[in-house]
Amino acid sequence: MKKNVTINVNGVDHRAAVEPRLLLVHFLREVAGLTGTHVGCETSLCGACTVLLDGRAVKSCTVLTVQADGRKVTTVEGLASGGKLHPIQEGFWEEHGLQCGFCTPGMILCSHDLLEHHPSPTDSEIREAINGNLCRCTGYQHIVAAVRTASRKMSKRVTARAGAR
Amino acid sequence: MATKAKAKTASTNGKAAHWVGKKLKRKEDPRLIQGISHYTDDFKLAGMVYCVLVRSPHAHAEIRAIRTDAARALPGVLAILTSEDTSAIGPVPCAMQMPDLKVPRHPVLAMGRVRYLGEPVAAIVAEDAYTAADAAELVEVDYEPLPVVTDMEKALSADTPYVHDEFKSNQAFTHTLKNGDIDAAFKKADHVVSQRMINQRLAPIAMEPRAVLAEYLPGENRLTVWSSTQIPHLLKTQISIMVGLPETAVRVIAPEVGGGFGSKLNVYAEEGIVPWLAMKLGRPVKWNETRSENFLATIHGRDTINYVELALKKDGAILGLRARILADLGAYHQLLTPLIPQLTALMHAGCYKIPAIQIDVVGVFTNKMSTDAYRGAGRPEACYNVERIMDIGARELGMDPVAFRLKNFPQPKEFPYTTITGLTYDSAKYQESLKKALKLAGYDALRKRQKAGWKIGKYYGIGVSTYVEICAIGPSAATPAGGWESGTVRIEPTGKVTLLTGASPHGQGEETTFAQLIADELGIDPDDINVVHGDTLAVPYGIGTFGSRGTAVGGTAAYLATQKLKVKMATLAAHLLGCKPSDITIGRGRLSAKGGKKSISFGELVMSAYTARNIPAGFEPGMEATHFFEPSNFTFPFGTHIASVEVDAETGEVKIEKYVAVDDCGNVINPMLVDGQIHGGIAQGMGQAMWEELIYNEDGQLLTGSLMDYVIPKAHFFPEFTLDRTVTPSPVNPMGVKGVGEAGTIASTPCMVNAVCDALSPLGVRHIEMPLKPERVWKAIAGAQSGAQSNGQEPQFPPELSRAKRGSSAKASKSSTRRRP
Numbered sequence: 014m015k016k017n018v019t020i021n022v023n024g025v026d027h028r029a030a031v032e033p034r035l036l037l038v039h040f041l042r043e044v045a046g047l048t049g050t051h052v053g054c055e056t057s058l059c060g061a062c063t064v065l066l067d068g069r070a071v072k073s074c075t076v077l078t079v080q081a082d083g084r085k086v087t088t089v090e091g092l093a094s095g096g097k098l099h100p101i102q103e104g105f106w107e108e109h110g111l112q113c114g115f116c117t118p119g120m121i122l123c124s125h126d127l128l129e130h131h132p133s134p135t136d137s138e139i140r141e142a143i144n145g146n147l148c149r150c151t152g153y154q155h156i157v158a159a160v161r162t163a164s165r166k167m168s169k170r171v172t173a174r175a176g177a178r
Numbered sequence: 179m180a181t182k183a184k185a186k187t188a189s190t191n192g193k194a195a196h197w198v199g200k201k202l203k204r205k206e207d208p209r210l211i212q213g214i215s216h217y218t219d220d221f222k223l224a225g226m227v228y229c230v231l232v233r234s235p236h237a238h239a240e241i242r243a244i245r246t247d248a249a250r251a252l253p254g255v256l257a258i259l260t261s262e263d264t265s266a267i268g269p270v271p272c273a274m275q276m277p278d279l280k281v282p283r284h285p286v287l288a289m290g291r292v293r294y295l296g297e298p299v300a301a302i303v304a305e306d307a308y309t310a311a312d313a314a315e316l317v318e319v320d321y322e323p324l325p326v327v328t329d330m331e332k333a334l335s336a337d338t339p340y341v342h343d344e345f346k347s348n349q350a351f352t353h354t355l356k357n358g359d360i361d362a363a364f365k366k367a368d369h370v371v372s373q374r375m376i377n378q379r380l381a382p383i384a385m386e387p388r389a390v391l392a393e394y395l396p397g398e399n400r401l402t403v404w405s406s407t408q409i410p411h412l413l414k415t416q417i418s419i420m421v422g423l424p425e426t427a428v429r430v431i432a433p434e435v436g437g438g439f440g441s442k443l444n445v446y447a448e449e450g451i452v453p454w455l456a457m458k459l460g461r462p463v464k465w466n467e468t469r470s471e472n473f474l475a476t477i478h479g480r481d482t483i484n485y486v487e488l489a490l491k492k493d494g495a496i497l498g499l500r501a502r503i504l505a506d507l508g509a510y511h512q513l514l515t516p517l518i519p520q521l522t523a524l525m526h527a528g529c530y531k532i533p534a535i536q537i538d539v540v541g542v543f544t545n546k547m548s549t550d551a552y553r554g555a556g557r558p559e560a561c562y563n564v565e566r567i568m569d570i571g572a573r574e575l576g577m578d579p580v581a582f583r584l585k586n587f588p589q590p591k592e593f594p595y596t597t598i599t600g601l602t603y604d605s606a607k608y609q610e611s612l613k614k615a616l617k618l619a620g621y622d623a624l625r626k627r628q629k630a631g632w633k634i635g636k637y638y639g640i641g642v643s644t645y646v647e648i649c650a651i652g653p654s655a656a657t658p659a660g661g662w663e664s665g666t667v668r669i670e671p672t673g674k675v676t677l678l679t680g681a682s683p684h685g686q687g688e689e690t691t692f693a694q695l696i697a698d699e700l701g702i703d704p705d706d707i708n709v710v711h712g713d714t715l716a717v718p719y720g721i722g723t724f725g726s727r728g729t730a731v732g733g734t735a736a737y738l739a740t741q742k743l744k745v746k747m748a749t750l751a752a753h754l755l756g757c758k759p760s761d762i763t764i765g766r767g768r769l770s771a772k773g774g775k776k777s778i779s780f781g782e783l784v785m786s787a788y789t790a791r792n793i794p795a796g797f798e799p800g801m802e803a804t805h806f807f808e809p810s811n812f813t814f815p816f817g818t819h820i821a822s823v824e825v826d827a828e829t830g831e832v833k834i835e836k837y838v839a840v841d842d843c844g845n846v847i848n849p850m851l852v853d854g855q856i857h858g859g860i861a862q863g864m865g866q867a868m869w870e871e872l873i874y875n876e877d878g879q880l881l882t883g884s885l886m887d888y889v890i891p892k893a894h895f896f897p898e899f900t901l902d903r904t905v906t907p908s909p910v911n912p913m914g915v916k917g918v919g920e921a922g923t924i925a926s927t928p929c930m931v932n933a934v935c936d937a938l939s940p941l942g943v944r945h946i947e948m949p950l951k952p953e954r955v956w957k958a959i960a961g962a963q964s965g966a967q968s969n970g971q972e973p974q975f976p977p978e979l980s981r982a983k984r985g986s987s988a989k990a991s992k993s994s995t996r997r998r999p
Contacts, residue, residue: 032308039307048220049213051436053385054469058885061385089213102211106203109850112858113685114210115385115436121211140894147885149385149437150685152857152922153893 018082022047023091031078038062038073040081041088049089049118053147060146063119064088070126072119072145089118092125100166101125101159110159112150120146124160132168136161197694197704201850204690205704210434217434218389218404223462226391227256229452230310231465232300232317233474234292237328237545237878238339241290242320244300249316254309257459258317259301259451261289267450268420272511273658279351282342282543284510286420286447292321293341293509294547295878296474301451303463326878330483330506330542341509341543350507350541351516355523357598358534363498367489371574375566376947377559379481379506379872380865382552383890384684386436387467388476390448392456402429403453408442409722410682412659413449414714420450421457428453432712435684439862440551441476442684443724444513473883478872479552481506482519482559486567489534494577494585498534499526501563507541508548514555515548516541517658521556521648527597528564529608529646529816530586535598545878551724553862554920557647558927565643565928569935570944578625579642579932580616584609587644594909603646603814604916605906606842612644615818615840618902624822631824632940639937641821643929649917650813650910651725662808663727664720665735667696667743669801671788673781675700675707680720681732682712686855686919688728691847692736695913699740701765702780718804726815726917729847734911735807742803751783753794813908813916817841819860819925821933827941830956832868832934834897839925842904844916852918853901859922860899865891866923867930869949889949938962 015030020040027045041050041064050073053061057075064073065087073086092099101121104110111117120143127134127142134142139160140153148156209215246258270284283289288299300317304310325339332338333348341348364370384406391404401423407413410432418425435442448465456463467476483504489497505519523537554561572582587608588595595603616622621640628638652661664680677692688711693704710716723732748762751769755762761772770777786792790799822836839856846852869889873881882888907914927948934950935943942962946955 034308042220043222046222047213048216051217051386052219052466053387054885056469056885059385059469059890089211093212098208098211105211106207109204109854111207111210112687112854113385113435113437114206114215115217115434117210118213136898137894140892140896144892144894147385147890147892149383149439149862149890150858151854152859152861152899153896154857154899155854157893157898 016079018078020078020081021085023087033077033079035078036074037076037078037081040078041073041086047088047090051115051118053115059116060119060123061116063122063146065122065125068129070123087122089121092121100170101128101163103166104159104163108155108159108162110151110156116146116148120148120156124163127160128164128167133164197697198847200694200848202690202694202704202848204687205693206687206689215434217386217436218391218406219466221391221404223391223393226462226464227303227305227459228307228310229455229463229465230302230307230314231298231448232302232314232319233471234288234295234297234299236292236321236323237295238324238326239292239321240324241288241292241299242322245318246300249302249313252309252313252316254305255302255313256305257303257455258313259287260299261285261287264451264454266422267454268422270447270450270510271416271419271445271513272515273513274511274516276351276516279516280345282510286450294545295880296471296547298447298475301455303455303459307466326545326876328544328546328874328876328878330504330544333542333544334540341545348543350543353520353523353539355537355599356535357600358498360498360500360534360536363534364489364500367497368492369490369574370487371490371567371571372485372487373567373570373945375484375486375563375945377480377482377484377562378866378948379549380479380552380870381473381872381888382439382441382476382479383472384437384439384441387469387472388442388446388448389464389466390452391462391464392453393462394457394460396460399427400429401427401453401457402431403449404431404433405449406435406442407432408435408438408682408684408724410712410714411680411719412722413445416445417449417453421454429715432682438684439553440479440555440724443551443722444477469885470883473880473888475547477512477550477552478508478547479549480559480866481549482522484559484563486563488567488571490571490575492575494575494582496530496532496586499532499567500535501526501537503537503539505539505541506544506546506549508544508546510548512548512550514658515550518549518551518556522559524599524601525557525560525648526564527599527601528561529606529644531588532598546874553859554923555725557920558863558866558924561645561647561924562928565645566931566945569932573939580612580621583612583642583644601648602811604811604908604910606646606814606816607904607906608644608816611816611840611842611904612818614902614904615820615838618840618900619820619822619836619838621820635827637825637827637937639823639825639933639935641823641929641931641933641936643819643925643932645819645921645925646814646816647726647921647924648812649726649815649920650730650809651727652812653809660721661731662721662806663731663735664718664804664806665732665739666718666802666804667736667739669743669784671785673706673784675702677707677709677736678717679709679711679732679736680717681723681728682720683723683728686723686728687848687851688732691729691851692733694847695733695737696740699737699744701767726919728919730813730908730911730915730917731807731809733915734809734913735805737913738807739803739805742805743801746801746803747783750787750793750797751778754778754783754786754792809910811910813844813910815841815843815916815918815921817921817925819929821929823933823937825934825937825955827959830952830954830959832950832955836900837897838900839922840902840904841918841921842906843918843921844908845905845914846903847915855918856901856922857899859920860926861891861896863923863926864896864930867927867948867950871949
């Protein structure tokens with residue numbers, strides 16, 4: 014029996030009748046049509062499907078769509094605004110934090126959770142924070158640099174905003 | 179070389195490279211970091227249906243019956259096929275031809291018998307993926323289990339079950355590489371060291387599992403297949419053979435590809451089944467591999483048992499090297515399965531002067547998934563054997579491993595250097611790379627600390643690995659399916675440039691690096707160059723990206739196509755400006771006549787080639803050139819990696835303190851991307867040394883078949899790698915590039931094992947099998963102490979580490995009396 018859900022994805026409400034077993038990642042990809050969230054293992058071990066659920070990073074391959082009913086989801090497509098990249102996206106671009114790009118959306122959203130809650134992490138804190146997200150291309154070093162750069166950019170912006178007040 | 183000379187005469191207006199050598203941000207990244215790029219699974223076609231495969235839960239069994247009624251009855255199920263229905267599909271291809279190679283028929287769905295865990299036995303198509311998965315659960319297969327062989331040494335014994343009855347043997351092929359008087363070398367040796375070493379089976383684990391989407395339009399007779407592949411053109415040819423369509427009716431698109439590492443340098447059963455289903459059903463069909471399937475049915479890497487012997491003079495000179503290699507091929511040959519262990523044989527000279535060599539390879543069938551090319555593809559195994567036996571030899575002689583290596587390197591002036599295995603190494607300065615790495619690592623200080631540490635029971639180890647690899651694969655004579663590559667450069671009427679490359683990448687960043695090198699040649703901005711790849715309808719036939727060949731072969735093809743185009747541009751410019759073509763220089767968006775008084779803008783010139791109203795007699799309108807580049811030789815990148823570790827002798831845990839890599843890949847187009855390749859390579863090579871292992875039990879069940887059980891290294895496993903490079907251009911191509919995709923993987927595996935064995939040398943540990951899990955390291959320590967063979971293997975060692983049995987240098991160790999379960 015299908016269940017009606019309303020999920021706000023990147024600021025837009027998506028209403029659908031879904032099977033109770035439908036995984037959130039499949040809702041995002043197949044129903045909402047947002048394919049930036051990837052499926053790498055279906056077992057919450059690789060992190061490619063990481064999205065923000067009410068601001069916290071979750072692995073959307075092990076969240077049921079019905080669990081997200083009435084909640085807010087942010088996917089990688091929702092980070093840039095007004096044609097401007099999010100500082101974390103800029104960090105990944107500038108520091109070559111990606112090669113094949115498949116783990117990147119999950120890696121970016123996991124880093125987003127880290128930097129929102131811990132704006133100035135050390136390198137080893139960054140490495141610990143992304144340890145639920147696998148990357149097979151980069152050896153992680155440029156990802157760590159990307160998050161470090163993003164942290165610097167975000168704190169500058171916060172300082173700039175505070176100064177403007 | 180002719181190509182080199184030609185390139186020089188047409189080179190860009192005296193200016194130093196403007197874009198080549200720069201840390202340019204990647205052109206492909208904006209779409210990837212915003213999640214708006216398209217991998218195969220991201221395409222959704224009208225009327226698309228989904229395929230799921232039913233796979234064997236047995237490693238070896240007769241299929242008695244397959245009952246599909248319940249599955250068929252499920253609403254939404256459109257088709258269920260077994261081998262009876264798919265007999266028209268051609269077999270999974272193997273590209274290798276060798277005199278004694280046994281090639282079993284490899285059907286896309288098992289026919290009567292399954293031979294490895296995960297072999298597909300039925301294909302289901304349903305309206306949606308969930309229904310297809312439900313239906314797969316409802317398919318009942320009666321299996322009659324058969325005796326299983328998973329141990330490659332037992333597979334060669336007299337009383338073994340056969341994987342393929344028709345061969346009456348599990349020996350798939352033999353291969354011997356022999357040169358010099360090997361028997362005399364071992365006879366006259368002052369010292370002979372030998373070691374049995376296992377190169378364990380690995381899973382490539384590209385983050386994007388494989389995926390295939392196919393659509394057939396009967397009116398146009400057009401089959402389009404999207405596949406996560408490294409070789410779209412070769413795949414197109416093979417799909418046409420498998421499904422029986424003329425090749426002109428088949429288009430393959432490799433869209434965004436989420437990593438490959440060799441695992442997508444292949445042609446798989448699904449790439450026959452899915453297109454064929456799309457043709458039969460008249461609807462687009464998509465298949466996504468699950469991660470579990472990826473572990474079971476995407477090719478594996480490595481899996482060899484090696485017996486390596488080194489003959490030495492007492493002054494440290496190498497007299498000869500002998501190895502016998504058993505290679506576990508799995509149950510069937512995939513595209514290049516039998517080639518990989520032959521590459522291993524070929525690279526056994528390493529970067530040393532070896533007067534005599536003999537390598538015997540035996541390929542063995544077992545009831546496992548096929549092995550094939552995984553990052554490094556045969557070379558990591560060779561480098562491991564060579565670099566490990568060098569360390570063991572140095573220790574036997576009481577020499578420092580660095581001094582031992584320096585003693586046996588060829589000198590820079592000896593290049594091009596012909597090895598005992600018959601290869602011609604293009605260029606190298608092994609000494610320079612080693613010295614740079616020693617300095618960067620602080621080698622002398624590390625050795626000092628190590629000696630002091632041993633006195634107080636602290637076990638610091640220093641691993642050195644000086645590697646050479648074979649890249650830019652390769653000359654066609656040495657490659658099963660052509661070793662050349664194609665490049666087409668087209669300047670569009672508006673002056674924008676399209677580069678079509680046959681070297682379809684999967685994360686390497688060729689859209690950026692190829693644009694950099696063309697931009698310098700044409701004197702324009704890389705942003706004005708669009709690099710197109712992966713679509714067989716758009717791009718002339720090409721080979722693909724693997725074997726660290728993308729830049730050295732594919733990049734060279736693009737470069738040489740650009741040279742042809744520059745000749746054409748100069749001809750037209752000379753006509754328009756009234757001078758000789760040889761007086762034309764190209765740069766900064768203009769073509770100028772000698773003296774610089776008369777010039778024409780890049781855009782005007784190109785437009786006039788298309789309007790074609792004022793062109794010289796016999797001049798072909800348009801502005802496009804294609805080059806198919808056939809390399810004259812491989813390239814041979816090299817370098818030195820040094821690891822510093824501390825081993826806890828109580829627990830067997832290894833702490834990686836420092837990792838230094840000095841690599842030489844010839845000239846560098848984008849240093850940031852080269853560093854990225856090396857980082858990733860080190861991580862994978864270190865993964866093999868320390869954590870990764872595919873374990874089949876004796877029933878052929880895969881015990882490490884999930885990301886929970888198979889350890890893909892995570893960010894916090896690694897220290898920050900310290901990188902540097904030397905630059906020794908290759909004479910093999912006009913750009914002097916060598917290739918860098920596999921260097922890190924090849925060098926780092928023996929480097930880590932050398933480091934750990936070095937740390938434990940005062941305890942009598944000589945060798946430990948990979949991965950260096952704490953349990954294994956601990957057992958090796960315990961075994962060495964009890965006098966058993968110190969290879970980290972069974973038998974069970976006594977649980978007690980006796981203080982008395984330790985070497986004198988370990989007396990102060992606090993660990994020595996701790997009891998272990």
